[in-house]
Amino acid sequence: xxxxxxxxxxxxxxxxxxxxxxxxxxxxxxxxxxxxxxxxxxxxxxxxxxxxxxxxxxxxxxxxxxxxxxxxxxxxxxxxxxxxxxxxxxxxxxxxxxxxxxxxxxxxxxxxxxxxxxxxxxxxxxxxxxxxxxxxxxxxxxxxxxxxxxxx
Numbered sequence: 676x677x678x679x680x681x682x683x684x685x686x687x688x689x690x691x692x693x694x695x696x697x698x699x700x701x702x703x704x705x706x707x708x709x710x711x712x713x714x715x716x717x718x719x720x721x722x723x724x725x726x727x728x729x730x731x732x733x734x735x736x737x738x739x740x741x742x743x744x745x746x747x748x749x750x751x752x753x754x755x756x757x758x759x760x761x762x763x764x765x766x767x768x769x770x771x772x773x774x775x776x777x778x779x780x781x782x783x784x785x786x787x788x789x790x791x792x793x794x795x796x797x798x799x800x801x802x803x804x805x806x807x808x809x810x811x812x813x814x815x816x817x818x819x820x821x822x823x824x825x826x827x
Contacts, residue, residue, distance in 0.1 A: 711742055715761040716800040720774040720787070725756040726810030728776055728785045734760050736789045741766050744787060760787060762798070769794035773806035785810060 725747065734742035742762035750757045762768065771792030778785050789804075798804070 711740070711761065711763050714764040715742065716764050716798065716802075717745070718760055718762060718798055718800075718802050718804055720758050720760065720804040720807050721750065721753065721755045722758060722774075722776060722807050722809045723755055724809040724812060725758060725776055726778075726785050726812055728756075728758065728787070728810065732784065732786050734762060734787045734789060736766070736768075736791065741789065742787075758787065762789070767797040768792075770796045770798055770802065771806065772798065772804060773808065774804045775808040776810035778811070 728744065728747065730744055730747055732744040733740050734744065742760050744758055745761050746757075746759040748757050749755075758774075760774075768789060769792040771794040773790045773792065775788045775790070776785055777788045792806075
């Protein structure tokens with residue numbers, strides 16, 4: 676009888692561990708906070724390099740979640756990355772706002788950062804964010820550093 680009770684306790688402990696791993700994976704993936712409350716507008720921005728940006732990546736302003744990346748494609752005419760984003764309609768951004776691809780931490784996930792401009796008109800559904808800054812690619816920076824050091 677003692678052996679069966681130990682087996683049950685070990686089984687419960689393993690199930691608790693698996694449940695904790697699923698919870699952790701769910702929280703880290705950002706699925707719990709992936710919804711934007713209220714209505715949204717869809718805007719497009721073009722970047723020379725998006726690095727590791729992915730669909731469903733957050734769009735943040737001042738560190739606050741204001742939207743999500745909904746689509747990424749290569750524009751066949753300009754050969755630039757076209758990033759489509761849904762932004763909360765509750766937070767109106769001026770038309771001259773800028774978008775940058777940023778990294779959370781040193782090697783963390785990439786997201787789009789929006790900085791509000793000063794225009795009197797706001798972005799509307801279907802508008803384009805004109806001022807953009809591409810992702811900083813760490814490998815490129817290291818390569819440039821090494822080439823500069825070798826040239827000295």
